[in-house]
Amino acid sequence: MKKLLTFVLLISVALFTINCGGKQPKAKMSDIPEWYLNPPQAEDAIYQAGDAVKTSMALAKDAADARARDAIARTIELRVTNMMKDFMQQSGLGEDSEALEFTSNVSKQVANTVLKGCRIVKREMKVEGNSYHAYSLAEYNLNSLVEETLNEARRQKALYNEAKANMNFEELEREIEKLKSVGQ
Amino acid sequence: MKFRILTVVLVIGLQNLMYSQEYIPSWFEELPEVTGVRLAVGYSGKFTNEFSAKSTAVQLARKNMAKQISIRLKFDVEELADGRLRLLNPSFKEFYEGAVLNAIESNSTVVDSAITTDGYFVLLAFPAVEYFSLPDAGDKTWSVRPDWIENLPEEDGYVYGIGMVARYSNWVRAWQDADEYARFDLGKNLQIEAESIHAVQRDNRTTIESVILKQSYDLTIEGATIVARWLDTANGVYYSLCRAPKP
Numbered sequence: 258m259k260k261l262l263t264f265v266l267l268i269s270v271a272l273f274t275i276n277c278g279g280k281q282p283k284a285k286m287s288d289i290p291e292w293y294l295n296p297p298q299a300e301d302a303i304y305q306a307g308d309a310v311k312t313s314m315a316l317a318k319d320a321a322d323a324r325a326r327d328a329i330a331r332t333i334e335l336r337v338t339n340m341m342k343d344f345m346q347q348s349g350l351g352e353d354s355e356a357l358e359f360t361s362n363v364s365k366q367v368a369n370t371v372l373k374g375c376r377i378v379k380r381e382m383k384v385e386g387n388s389y390h391a392y393s394l395a396e397y398n399l400n401s402l403v404e405e406t407l408n409e410a411r412r413q414k415a416l417y418n419e420a421k422a423n424m425n426f427e428e429l430e431r432e433i434e435k436l437k438s439v440g441q
Numbered sequence: 442m443k444f445r446i447l448t449v450v451l452v453i454g455l456q457n458l459m460y461s462q463e464y465i466p467s468w469f470e471e472l473p474e475v476t477g478v479r480l481a482v483g484y485s486g487k488f489t490n491e492f493s494a495k496s497t498a499v500q501l502a503r504k505n506m507a508k509q510i511s512i513r514l515k516f517d518v519e520e521l522a523d524g525r526l527r528l529l530n531p532s533f534k535e536f537y538e539g540a541v542l543n544a545i546e547s548n549s550t551v552v553d554s555a556i557t558t559d560g561y562f563v564l565l566a567f568p569a570v571e572y573f574s575l576p577d578a579g580d581k582t583w584s585v586r587p588d589w590i591e592n593l594p595e596e597d598g599y600v601y602g603i604g605m606v607a608r609y610s611n612w613v614r615a616w617q618d619a620d621e622y623a624r625f626d627l628g629k630n631l632q633i634e635a636e637s638i639h640a641v642q643r644d645n646r647t648t649i650e651s652v653i654l655k656q657s658y659d660l661t662i663e664g665a666t667i668v669a670r671w672l673d674t675a676n677g678v679y680y681s682l683c684r685a686p687k688p
Contacts, residue, residue, distance in 0.1 A: 273613070280609065300462070311529070313608075314605055314606060314607040314608070314678065315606050315618070315622055316531070316606065318605060319518060319531050320518075320520065320527075320529050320531070321652060322626075322629065323518050323520060323529075323656050324520075324654070326629075326633060326635050326656060327635055327637045327654050327656070329460075329635075330636075330637065331637070346482040348632060366507075371632045371633065371634045372631070372632065372633050372634070372635050373631070373632045374632070375630070375632075375635075376600075377593060377626075377629075377630065378592065378593050379591060379592055379593075380590075380591060380593075380603070381591060382605070382678075383535060384676075389607070404546045411567075417685070
């Protein structure tokens with residue numbers, strides 16, 4: 258009986274020690290995937306990484322994926338904004354408030370519009386204490402971006418034309434096509 | 442004496458937890474491809490009798506088949522972060538046709554089944570077939586860790602998704618959830634709407650980033666099939682791979 262009590266006591270102490278083992282361990286640098294620190298660079302695609310720490314593996318994966326895709330969406334917005342601003346300035350409309358709004362609308366809509374074919378191409382899961390640390394790498398093909406931008410610019414064109422009837426959208430489409438040629 | 446018995450019981454229990462589902466039918470790990478016939482897997486845990494186990498496994502296989510034919514998936518995830526805490530709220534909803542399920546019930550056959558120490562497995566074919574031969578069918582142990590866990594497969598005309606779950610005490614529930622997560626993951630790789638607002642506050646000492654992130658999709662996918670599964674027996678992690686033809 259004495260042995261049994263000692264055994265139960267030892268097990269309890271062991272479990273207590275494991276469960277309250279101090280602070281949550283942080284990720285070691287050697288554990289962090291290389292592609293997370295330095296996402297790949299490509300001419301025809303955008304890569305962005307995301308990570309998340311959760312006690313549930315499925316949640317950690319979902320959160321890391323969502324953050325990687327969000328980073329892609331933000332990169333897209335920036336790229337489209339720059340592209341549109343360049344075009345507007347070349348057209349002599351750069352300082353026009355309506356032109357700026359048009360640029361902003363197209364960029365935001367493209368970024369907020371459905372990300373087609375934005376895939377998680379690499380993923381790693383590390384155990385850190387009681388939690389899972391998920392790392393995800395998202396890839397987005399630039400050809401999809403070109404299509405989205407063209408479609409959105411055409412959609413916004415109708416609204417913008419009410420204010421600027423003489424704007425030449427063929428030039429804008431040519432500018433966007435330049436990006437397409439980079440992606441091929 | 443009691444001490445010894447207790448120790449033996451504890452050791453056996455821990456072994457069962459660590460190495461549960463050691464043997465599986467080959468088609469459970471990798472679904473064979475047969476032209477003209479759709480295949481889906483069903484499984485159930487331990488039952489008091491074989492009939493109940495088989496019946497439960499067949500029902501699950503029929504549901505999996507219905508989802509494979511056509512499934513509407515609604516997913517959204519919201520994340521709110523204010524610099525101190527992050528709240529993540531994912532939502533998963535799926536719909537499949539009752540009429541499709543009825544058609545499967547009336548025109549499908551179990552082409553193979555297996556009983557292991559853990560449960561009952563069935564392989565369902567739709568439409569029903571009279572003769573069916575499976576190459577290399579039989580019970581096996583899990584293969585080595587497949588590459589698709591870290592690197593999503595790339596194949597022209599197909600899109601893939603991965604589901605992964607861990608720390609489940611019930612393996613049937615674990616596989617069901619891994620399969621569902623794989624389907625939803627596939628949807629995300631097809632198309633997803635993404636919106637977010639980021640605000641950064643900086644002072645001399647700290648940087649606080651507040652984020653509101655929202656992503657969602659509502660898609661009907663045809664042919665989403667769980668083509669492979671893998672169990673990390675050492676760590677109790679369940680992986681499912683789902684594949685569908687690109688629309």
